[in-house]
Amino acid sequence: xxxxxxxxxxxxxxxxxxxxxxxxxxxxxxxxxxxxxxxxxxxxxxxxxxxxxxxxxxxxxxxxxxxxxxxxxxxxxxxxxxxxxxxxxxxxxxxxxxxxxxxxxxxxxxxxxxxxxxxxxxxxxxxxxxxxxxxxxxxxxxxxxxxxxxxxxxxxxxxxxxxxxxxxxxxxxxxxxxxxxxxxxxxxxxxxxxxxx
Amino acid sequence: xxxxxxxxxxxxxxxxxxxxxxxxxxxxxxxxxxxxxxxxxxxxxxxxxxxxxxxxxxxxxxxxxxxxxxxxxxxxxxxxxxxxxxxxxxxxxxxxxxxxxxxxxxxxxxxxxxxxxxxxxxxxxxxxxxxxxxxxxxxxxxxxxxxxxxxxxxxxxxxxxxxxxxxxxxxxxxxxxxxxxxxxxxxxxxxxxxxxx
Numbered sequence: 001x002x003x004x005x006x007x008x009x010x011x012x013x014x015x016x017x018x019x020x021x022x023x024x025x026x027x028x029x030x031x032x033x034x035x036x037x038x039x040x041x042x043x044x045x046x047x048x049x050x051x052x053x054x055x056x057x058x059x060x061x062x063x064x065x066x067x068x069x070x071x072x073x074x075x076x077x078x079x080x081x082x083x084x085x086x087x088x089x090x091x092x093x094x095x096x097x098x099x100x101x102x103x104x105x106x107x108x109x110x111x112x113x114x115x116x117x118x119x120x121x122x123x124x125x126x127x128x129x130x131x132x133x134x135x136x137x138x139x140x141x142x143x144x145x146x147x148x149x150x151x152x153x154x155x156x157x158x159x160x161x162x163x164x165x166x167x168x169x170x171x172x173x174x175x176x177x178x179x180x181x182x183x184x185x186x187x188x189x190x191x192x193x194x195x196x197x
Numbered sequence: 198x199x200x201x202x203x204x205x206x207x208x209x210x211x212x213x214x215x216x217x218x219x220x221x222x223x224x225x226x227x228x229x230x231x232x233x234x235x236x237x238x239x240x241x242x243x244x245x246x247x248x249x250x251x252x253x254x255x256x257x258x259x260x261x262x263x264x265x266x267x268x269x270x271x272x273x274x275x276x277x278x279x280x281x282x283x284x285x286x287x288x289x290x291x292x293x294x295x296x297x298x299x300x301x302x303x304x305x306x307x308x309x310x311x312x313x314x315x316x317x318x319x320x321x322x323x324x325x326x327x328x329x330x331x332x333x334x335x336x337x338x339x340x341x342x343x344x345x346x347x348x349x350x351x352x353x354x355x356x357x358x359x360x361x362x363x364x365x366x367x368x369x370x371x372x373x374x375x376x377x378x379x380x381x382x383x384x385x386x387x388x389x390x391x392x393x394x
Contacts (some may be wrong), residue, residue, distance in 0.1 A: 159356015
């Protein structure tokens with residue numbers, strides 16, 4: 001179909017992508033506390049209002065750019081839940097690992113640095129990852145102790161990020177993604193739906 | 198028995214304790230990279246040679262003072278291994294959690310800050326925790342893929358420290374220690390002796 005730009009993403013996706021890449025660079029350089037909406041907008045050559053329009057502010061942009069979620073936090077639980085409940089852990093670990101691996105260790109180290117230097121980044125993690133991803137995941141399963149299970153899942157996934165990317169613990173750091181999924185997923189599944197005693 | 202100072206620890210234990218407390222304060226203030234053997238010795242009002250005598254250097258002192266191991270790293274595997282193999286995960290999580298809880302969140306945040314600011318601290322973690330604790334633990338069990346299993350254990354324990362102390366994810370952060378042991382130990386046990394696929 002001549003004239004149609006096939007494979008071209010819509011302009012709104014371009015804007016998001018450019019803002020995420022600018023944010024990633026600025027957060028990596030400055031840490032969470034040091035980075036400003038104005039700096040990120042300048043790096044992207046856009047008006048600062050675009051960040052509020054597309055992401056709703058610095059916290060949510062941090063989550064998408066640096067925590068490297070494959071979805072908006074509010075959507076991830078629903079996406080991972082689409083499928084058999086007893087393969088939930090597997091889908092979750094595989095999805096998150098694919099995104100993290102493609103992002104590389106530098107991003108994960110930036111997250112760690114942000115946690116160490118800023119209480120705001122820790123608060124952003126709690127609100128964006130725990131409250132919008134792990135907690136809805138556990139709650140929709142209608143299991144007991146959903147909040148406790150959510151934090152146990154967060155402990156394993158945060159530890160996996162720490163060990164694989166920031167501490168570079170071998171052979172976990174270089175292991176084939178599917179090997180990691182097979183090893184870790186049943187543990188995540190137990191935290192979600194298993195007997196915790 | 199008059200004249201005998203019952204309950205008094207031997208002088209060598211006093212020296213170790215004073216050095217560990219001084220090191221904890223200096224590492225918390227300066228981070229791993231900024232802290233020097235000389236500063237720690239000055240804080241303890243001792244000669245710097247005592248640090249080499251009692252700990253063998255800054256790395257090992259960092260491990261005992263900040264990573265808060267209940268034993269010397271070289272001994273921990275042997276200590277935890279004393280008992281049924283199928284309760285290994287439980288003994289390990291209970292032992293480590295007791296020490297970490299008594300140390301408080303400040304120490305764990307200091308560890309995190311050290312990782313973020315110093316490649317030396319990351320290297321110290323690899324050499325002191327992975328090579329001397331998790332790896333010997335997995336190797337003595339004569340399981341397959343001991344090195345991979347050791348790094349999986351490290352990921353869960355590092356993530357538990359991160360979630361409970363540094364990120365303060367509730368209700369995990371305030372949960373009764375035995376509740377945490379019951380929840381986490383079977384996952385650690387699976388990493389050590391279970392089927393990883």
